[in-house]
Amino acid sequence: MQLKNVIESPCGLRFMLDRLDLQSGFARRWLLDSEMMTTEQEITACYDVLRHFVDFVRSTEPSFLNTLLFRLQGVKDIRTTIKNLRQSLTLDDIELFEVKHLAILSTEVVKLLKEHNLDKVVEIPSLDEVITILDPDGMMIASFYIYDSYCEQLKDLRIQMRKNPDQQDELLLEAAEIEEGVREDLTRQLHSHVDDIERALVALAKVDIDVAKARQMVELGLCFPSISSDGSSCYKAMFHPQVKDALSRAGKQFQPVNICFAYRPTLITGANMGGKTVVLKTITLCQYLFQFGFGIPAGEACIAIKDEIMFCIGDEQSIEKGLSSFAAEMKNIDAVIKASRENRKLLALIDEPARTTNPTEGTALVQALLKVLATKQMSLVMTTHYDIEPGSAYCLRVKGFDNGLMNYSLVEVEDGEVPHEALNIAQSLGIDTEWIDLARLELEKTE
């Protein structure tokens, strides 16, 4: 699973990536192509490196950071050139320029990283020999042509060219042959360094990504997670950066939430507008951020590694496929059940299943779904408005209206009984009283 496959997940991953201040397009492509990590070893290594960069971002002078960022902006995607070099295709001047440019750039970045002892954290191979090959005059300037010093004969031809411009075309032709020979020779010399060149390119992209992640952690107040060993995930003061951002722009505050879940299904009930969907979105977001090595939007987090993350938000109609919202949802949940039968570590987050059908059948569907998934070795967090028997499920409830204000925190309850606050909330929204009053009468009739 690559990051680019899940970037449009409705959990808000796109927001985090848009807020990641990457310096080069290559770093962005490299990040989007990166695979989701599923082993403890990978994730630990990734966060160890990131910790050093966070320390660096916190302690460094802004001017130093800007110098580093400016250098990283110069990184170009030269993978095609590297491929050609690997195949020993003679590089042309533009490709040789690209290699030289990268070599000088990476040397400069290494020098900068050394000042903060970060050269031990990220390994960038030395390209000094590459520079020697492509900079015969030792100018250390990122420009290139087939220098006079490569060949005495070439030098003579060029002197003649300047003296006799009218013979230039013939002289150029003669020089072209020699230049081609030089290029072949340079390509041969560079060929043995191709692995180092490629490693340096990737390392520069990684530095870019790590600096950006570190700056994001500091700016958004994200935390380093610990890796759970028993399959349970626990978040303290978890928040959704995008929702928090939108709220703060409206002059409001986001109320952080605590939540823990493991292999027992977790059922969240609560009033409308209680933030149940936001909780599911945030858990999904955190899980992805964790397995792609980003900072986690929480005060504290201990997260279990998963092989697969499935988020069913339910209200997506699939017009292209000609599916109604109900059919689309059924198909999504069906995929969760199928996946739960495979022997993989699965996290499923299901938002109000069967909400678009009649409550009698809807309740039956949700009840049965809970029973089916409870027997599987998976993590499940589900929200619902239906009254169902929780069975073995762990039940949480949004606190709800508290002194006229919505309290978004989750409290553990014995059963899954759902609150009946829809009419009060509708009233607080200023919905037409004729409608709401009549609804109250209808409700009294049935009770």
Add this chain to the structure above:
Amino acid sequence: MTFIDDILNYDSLSIVGLQKNTGKTECLKYVLARLPLEQKRVAVTSIGIDGETTDQVTRTQKPEIVLREGMYFGTSEAHYRQRRLVSELIDVSDENTSLGRVVTARALTQGKILLSGPSSTSGLQRWMNDVRRHGINLAIVDGALSRLSLASPAVSQSMILATGAAFSINMSQLVQRTAFVVDLINIGVTNERNMTLLGPLDKGMWWIDTDCELHEMEAVTSLSQQVQFHGMERCSTIYVAGALVDSFLEKVRKNKSLKNVELVVRDFTKIFVSPKQLRLFEKNGGKIKVLQKSKLIAVTVNPTSPSGYVLDSEMLCDKLSQAINLPVYDLLKN
């Protein structure tokens, strides 16, 4: 000829042809051959394909561009590989064109080069900023003025306009039509406040009220009978980010509430109105202003049309010069 000295007063110059074969490349050649390189570090590029040995449309001979030692140039990868000079690469940009990326290099000997370059206005702007970092203090843009080109030459500080028989073989019509373009180039810039408000907007239509508040205008299509929007009696400025066309100008003119409104466009290349509509609009109290303006230094003429018809060069220069109040040169004749 003195316009070479005028060029030295600016950081950037675009040479714009009103039509193919109006002598734009000749003009560029002329300028490049005469610039005092000891005073200015010069870089040259073109928007879109240019510098091909034969004109792709009319199959007539086109001069190649000759660079002098020490000049910088921006061209596409494909054309860089065909260069006929020794040059040192200094930059490979991310700017893509149909002929590959735009590369920048310095000529180490004199020689011939095929020029192509960034194909969008923002790409051109980026290239100009990039070469400035290499110490360039005169960037020259070979710019086609055509609706096919997405890049606007108006990002340069100064401009030379090339016109000629290829534009029209009827002399009085040629003078009239060229004078109209000169009028458009000379349209003044709007005030500072409008520039800050409107500068970042690259699409849509906007209006500014008398309290300097910016509003987006509901869509006005060519089908709508009139320009009408809520609050228009307080409208002081209308900004059209795209093309300004006759029908819109007419609708604004016919709206009594918008009698003294200032109409702003990005630059003169966005104006596609007829002389008649423009005159009526201005007569009615309307004003047109631009966000970006280039100083027109000179106009050059090529009296020969691609079909072989030749106008009287001296007469053409005189008539045009009178009509536009600027020096006019026939570079091939001199």
